[in-house]
Amino acid sequence: MSHWIAACAVDDIEQEDVARFDHEGRTFAIYRSPDDAFFATDGVCTHEKVHLADGLVMDHIIECPKHNGRFDYRTGKAQGAPVCVSLKTYTVKVEGDRVWINLD
Amino acid sequence: MIRPSEPIIIVGAGQAGVRAALALREQGYDGSLLLIGDEPQLPYERPPLSKQVLLGSREPDQCTIGGADLFMEQDIRLLTGVRVERIRREISSIALDDGATLAYSKLLLATGGRVRTVTVQGAGLAGVHYLRTIEDALQLKAQLLPGQRVVVVGGGFIGLEVAASARTLGCSVTVLEAGERLAARALPPQLSEKLLQLHRARGVDVQLQSRIEAFAGTTVVQGVALEDGRNVPCDIIVVGIGIAPNVELAVEAGLAVVNGIRVNHRLQTSDEHIYAVGDVCEFPSALTGRTMRLETWRNAEEQGKHAARTLLGHDENFSALPWFWSDQFDYSLQIAGEPHMAAHCIERPLTDDGLLIFFLNEQQQLVAACGWGRGNSIAKDIKIAEILIKARRTIAHEALADPAIGLKSLLKGTSDA
Numbered sequence: 001m002s003h004w005i006a007a008c009a010v011d012d013i014e015q016e017d018v019a020r021f022d023h024e025g026r027t028f029a030i031y032r033s034p035d036d037a038f039f040a041t042d043g044v045c046t047h048e049k050v051h052l053a054d055g056l057v058m059d060h061i062i063e064c065p066k067h068n069g070r071f072d073y074r075t076g077k078a079q080g081a082p083v084c085v086s087l088k089t090y091t092v093k094v095e096g097d098r099v100w101i102n103l104d
Numbered sequence: 105m106i107r108p109s110e111p112i113i114i115v116g117a118g119q120a121g122v123r124a125a126l127a128l129r130e131q132g133y134d135g136s137l138l139l140i141g142d143e144p145q146l147p148y149e150r151p152p153l154s155k156q157v158l159l160g161s162r163e164p165d166q167c168t169i170g171g172a173d174l175f176m177e178q179d180i181r182l183l184t185g186v187r188v189e190r191i192r193r194e195i196s197s198i199a200l201d202d203g204a205t206l207a208y209s210k211l212l213l214a215t216g217g218r219v220r221t222v223t224v225q226g227a228g229l230a231g232v233h234y235l236r237t238i239e240d241a242l243q244l245k246a247q248l249l250p251g252q253r254v255v256v257v258g259g260g261f262i263g264l265e266v267a268a269s270a271r272t273l274g275c276s277v278t279v280l281e282a283g284e285r286l287a288a289r290a291l292p293p294q295l296s297e298k299l300l301q302l303h304r305a306r307g308v309d310v311q312l313q314s315r316i317e318a319f320a321g322t323t324v325v326q327g328v329a330l331e332d333g334r335n336v337p338c339d340i341i342v343v344g345i346g347i348a349p350n351v352e353l354a355v356e357a358g359l360a361v362v363n364g365i366r367v368n369h370r371l372q373t374s375d376e377h378i379y380a381v382g383d384v385c386e387f388p389s390a391l392t393g394r395t396m397r398l399e400t401w402r403n404a405e406e407q408g409k410h411a412a413r414t415l416l417g418h419d420e421n422f423s424a425l426p427w428f429w430s431d432q433f434d435y436s437l438q439i440a441g442e443p444h445m446a447a448h449c450i451e452r453p454l455t456d457d458g459l460l461i462f463f464l465n466e467q468q469q470l471v472a473a474c475g476w477g478r479g480n481s482i483a484k485d486i487k488i489a490e491i492l493i494k495a496r497r498t499i500a501h502e503a504l505a506d507p508a509i510g511l512k513s514l515l516k517g518t519s520d521a
Binding site for chain 2: 055
């Protein structure tokens with residue numbers, strides 16, 4: 001069963017950037033790629049639990065703000081030490097000026 | 105890949121040694137691999153010790169760098185609680201304190217450092233603590249009870265992190281720093297001032313230019329006597345005055361050692377079969393070529409990974425920039441590059457008391473950046489600064505100073521962007 005939630009406005013995130021979205025005690029990171037696609041992952045790094053939205057997006061990679069942990073935010077895949085556990089990803093859709101994520 | 109008949113042996117199971125071992129496997133080394141640590145526990149990360157472990161928000165088993173399973177999966181033979189007594193270079197072997205002798209094909213020294221200790225009268229009293237190991241952290245944690253009077257000797261990062269943790273736990277805390285400002289070796293004056301203001305605002309009594317005469321007490325510490333005649337009563341003392349590199353094995357083996365074990369751009373010592381990484385090694389800076397020794401988590405990580413590649417025969421220079429962070433209460437600071445190279449210093453004020461400081465050389469190239477802000481708010485900017493430093497581009501002062509200009513826009517044209 002899908003569980004769509006409006007996360008933010010399209011204009012809240014610049015191209016090649018990330019924003020934090022909190023919902024019912026959970027934290028997510030919403031990404032806007034250089035080619036204007038939106039993606040979503042769990043919001044904290046699997047290594048040291050810091051918020052990924054404080055990190056730097058370069059192309060399709062998010063780098064955690066503390067320890068250089070890198071993930072491909074399209075797949076959630078960890079890109080090497082010190083992170084080894086990948087991020088959970090969520091389906092995203094854009095309707096009008098809103099970005100929605102499916103929490104299931 | 106040629107598989108040597110003898111193992112690669114890594115001496116030291118801290119951040120650098122463990123990262124090197126794991127990186128050797130990631131890079132395809134399938135020969136015998138031995139990791140030796142003198143502490144009894146599984147290898148662990150040190151940054152949480154002065155913060156989460158003292159505060160009780162993380163247990164020791166949550167600080168490990170992978171668990172026992174990881175080393176088994178990776179076929180890394182891990183010896184803990186074992187000390188290496190001697191390197192015998194002439195026969196490419198090491199002698200352990202249990203009498204065993206082990207031959208190596210290549211040897212990596214990641215022996216780290218140990219705390220510098222004070223030698224004043226009363227230094228051996230009960231209640232005097234240091235913080236380097238997980239045992240140290242657990243012993244100190246048990247003493248940091250609400251209402252305890254804690255004196256921290258040393259206003260560097262470890263001392264200040266302990267002070268913040270102790271204050272958060274409800275202790276009354278005094279920091280005694282001999283110098284004129286906090287963390288002066290690492291920080292520019294502006295950030296020393298930010299640290300001072302934050303600690304004082306949170307109730308830490310910071311006393312600058314305070315030199316210790318003696319620790320007072322009969323069996324248990326009761327106070328600190330200062331050279332100027334003052335006395336600071338206390339129940340606990342935590343000494344945080346830096347670490348000394350564990351170079352004895354290397355010295356005894358006749359390797360080149362100055363401020364640390366001297367290595368070249370490939371992290372190779374004066375013996376081509378022996379490498380050194382992390383807190384213990386002194387290496388040439390990628391920016392200046394000058395030798396430096398860094399006691400940071402990131403340096404241990406980067407050098408561990410790099411040594412793995414050079415151990416496997418890749419001829420690559422170590423080129424990572426110095427980078428450091430510290431958390432203090434709910435603020436953090438980060439430093440990238442080498443601020444001492446600067447001819448110019450540009451400030452960019454941020455919202456919420458945050459601050460970025462950029463350091464440029466005479467050619468207007470960025471050589472370092474420091475950031476101060478709530479949580480990890482400055483992390484993104486410091487990462488961008490790192491890319492700009494590596495790119496060696498000239499950058500206009502006005503662009504760096506103006507908070508309205510996104511730093512990311514300055515990346516255009518850099519090869520890493």
